[in-house]
Amino acid sequence: MGKDYLIAADLEGIHGIVGEPYKSLYPDVADYAKAIENAVKEINVAVKALFDAGAGRVAVWDNHGQGKNIDFSAIDARAVRVENPPMKRYERLSFAKNFAFAGIILLGYHSKEGSFNGVLAHTYSSAAIQYYKIDGKTMGEAEIDAYIAGELGIPVLFAASDDVCIGQIKDGIPGIRTVVTKIGKGRNAAEFIAEEKVLEEIYEGVQAAVREPNAPVRLQYPCGIEVNYTRPERAEEVLRKVRGYGQDARYGETTHIVCSVLRGAQDLEAFI
Ligand SMILES: [Zn+2]
Structure with a gap:
């Protein structure tokens, strides 16, 4: 019996799209449909x-x-769709318990909020979040997912995205295989790479990653986290929420910033 793998698909890092200024990639943006088609x-x-x-x-x-977002009737019928059911306390990979994942493939992820030339760069929400700093280092969604998977012993084996996001991912996940889908020239500008080349490289890269898997990445708990929210109202909500979970939490330099000490991945997920 072969091993189980997870493909985690976001949209912003998919080839051939850049979105629009001041907007997230949702159906009111022309590139949204194209992003789904290419995803x-x-x-x-x-x-x-x-x-x-x-x-x-x-x-x-x-x-x-x-x-x-994705029309699953267009996805290879051999694949299984997974999602997180509504839950009281957010668990990023709640469905992982139904599998024995040997690795994760990231498609369409994007660079963290504020990244120079990162296409559609953001961290969870451009409107709400300025940065996530864990153990003193700002991190994007790909690295955070890699740390959550790492606690379950699952490595992130492969990622395809723009060159800026890939630079950050290579920094955070040693030994990962990567493919660049476009060269970022601004938040909403990129030099595209031919689709056939991107798809061929993803095929080769995923196979190589499965043949020679890298190790899971883990945070050394306990470690500090600092999240800078755009609005103090949001920071206050999060402060209350994590305190409600019994986590230590306090304001940082301003009431936009929430600081805490993470005891494990569950404490980290409370901030997502
Ligand atoms: Zn997204």
């Missing part, structure tokens, strides 16, 4: 690469916004 192509080529490499099960997780 389906990237996902399908990754599914094929995994099965060709001997995978037993491949799960696909649409994690952009509310996770209702």
